[in-house]
Amino acid sequence: MARRYELLARIRRMDPYENASEIYRLSSAYEFPWDFARALELALYRTYAVPSIGRLLAETAEFTDRPQKRYDDTALLLDAVVEHGFDSEQGRTAIRRINGMHRSYDITNDDMRYVLCTFVVIPKRWIDAYGWRRMSRHETVASAVHYRTLGRYMGIKDIPASYEEFEACLDAYEKAHFAWDEGGRRVSDATLDLMASWYPRPLAPLLRAGTLALLDEPLLRAFDYAPPSPVTRAVVRRAVRLRGRVVRLLPPRRAPHHARQNREIKGYPNGYRLAELGTRPVPGVRGCPVRHIDTSVAE
Numbered sequence: 001m002a003r004r005y006e007l008l009a010r011i012r013r014m015d016p017y018e019n020a021s022e023i024y025r026l027s028s029a030y031e032f033p034w035d036f037a038r039a040l041e042l043a044l045y046r047t048y049a050v051p052s053i054g055r056l057l058a059e060t061a062e063f064t065d066r067p068q069k070r071y072d073d074t075a076l077l078l079d080a081v082v083e084h085g086f087d088s089e090q091g092r093t094a095i096r097r098i099n100g101m102h103r104s105y106d107i108t109n110d111d112m113r114y115v116l117c118t119f120v121v122i123p124k125r126w127i128d129a130y131g132w133r134r135m136s137r138h139e140t141v142a143s144a145v146h147y148r149t150l151g152r153y154m155g156i157k158d159i160p161a162s163y164e165e166f167e168a169c170l171d172a173y174e175k176a177h178f179a180w181d182e183g184g185r186r187v188s189d190a191t192l193d194l195m196a197s198w199y200p201r202p203l204a205p206l207l208r209a210g211t212l213a214l215l216d217e218p219l220l221r222a223f224d225y226a227p228p229s230p231v232t233r234a235v236v237r238r239a240v241r242l243r244g245r246v247v248r249l250l251p252p253r254r255a256p257h258h259a260r261q262n263r264e265i266k267g268y269p270n271g272y273r274l275a276e277l278g279t280r281p282v283p284g285v286r287g288c289p290v291r292h293i294d295t296s297v298a299e
Contacts, residue, residue, distance in 0.1 A: 004252050007031060008136060016138045020145035025082050027139045029256035032123075032131055035244075037075075037262055039126035042214070043118035044074065045191055049222035050177045053111055054184020062279060063187045067194040072267040073277045078119075079259035080274055086149060093274045095153050101278045102154070110173070112156045117170035120147045120163060130240045132248035178222040188223045198264055210236045 007030055011023050028036040048054035057063050062070045080094035120143055128134045135143075144163040151159040160166040192211060196204040212220065213228040213236035220227055228236075259265065 004248065004250075005133075007252060008133070011138050012136065014138065016141035017145055020142040021082070021085060021149070023139060023142035024146040025256075027135070027142070028079075028082060029258055030253045032127055033253075033257040034247075035127050035131045036123055037259065037264070039123035040075070040078070040119065041195075042126065043122035044115075045188070046118055046122065046174070046219060047115050048184045048187045048191070049174070049179075049219055050111065050114065051179050051181035051184060052107070052177075053115070054181050054187050056105065056107070056183075057187045058183030060279075064190045067190050068197075069267050071194060072265050073279075075259040075262070075265060076268075076272065077274065077277055081150065082146075083256075083258045083260075086153065090274055095150075097274060097278050099154060100280075109157050112154065113151070113159060113169065114173045114177075116147055116151045116154075116156060116159065117166045117173070119150075120144050120160075120166040121170045124163070130237075130244050132244045174218060178218050180222060180224055185223050198266075213237065214240070 007026060011026055014023055016023055048057060077094045077098055081091045084090040086092075086095075124135050124140055124143065140163045144160070144166055147166075148159050148161075160169050192208050193204075195211060196207045199207055209228060209232060212225055213233045215225075217227065227233075
């Protein structure tokens with residue numbers, strides 16, 4: 001068991017501000033790769049419950065017509081920055097691609113900041129609830145610093161300064177903006193169908209029910225889903241917690257596991273180039289829920 005906590009001890013010897021992205025890489029690629037993948041899926045999924053975001057995503061049809069490609073591209077671009085760093089060729093290419101897609105629509109800075117908040121807050125909440133251990137303070141601070149940096153490259157203004165501010169911003173924004181929208185519901189249904197498609201077809205109803213059991217009440221209300229039964233919710237959540245307890249007993253991971261290695265990434269069996277990922281939206285026709293920004297920020 002002492003070996004299981006060796007990497008955490010190493011993380012605690014690092015400066016969470018100066019070495020933020022390295023700490024985040026160690027946490028996401030070594031300590032909690034499965035948990036970060038699930039938590040970031042949930043983070044993006046939550047944003048659909050904000051009508052201005054969910055409606056636009058439905059209008060672009062990227063999440064409803066090509067959900068696997070959109071899922072793959074989002075995961076691969078975000079994780080390229082984590083794997084290689086902001087100053088690397090790969091990291092800079094990924095940020096240019098992200099900004100290139102996002103500049104076709106004039107979406108509010110508040111929506112951009114909220115999406116950024118989900119990347120910081122939802123993984124911590126997921127890991128604290130279901131991971132093999134809770135996130136340390138060093139990891140929490142480093143995550144906030146890492147995404148503050150990403151937000152600056154994306155041209156987002158008034159970024160929260162600490163994890164606590166990210167969390168307060170997220171909670172306030174969801175309380176004020178979560179609401180029913182037909183487009184958001186379509187994107188949500190398409191996403192649930194995508195997740196079910198990763199497994200044998202007969203399991204689809206069970207997987208959908210299991211996913212809904214992991215959602216909180218405000219999210220279920222916004223999408224107008226019937227709440228799962230208390231028994232279903234308890235069984236599913238206990239099963240995910242049990243997985244965390246089993247992982248705690250396993251030897252520490254010796255090789256990193258990045259998003260490009262996830263079995264859910266299915267759209268590029270022959271490989272991919274970062275510069276070719278994503279869409280080339282036509283302004284006013286297709287795009288992303290991020291306002292027009294000056295991509296020279298990422299150069």
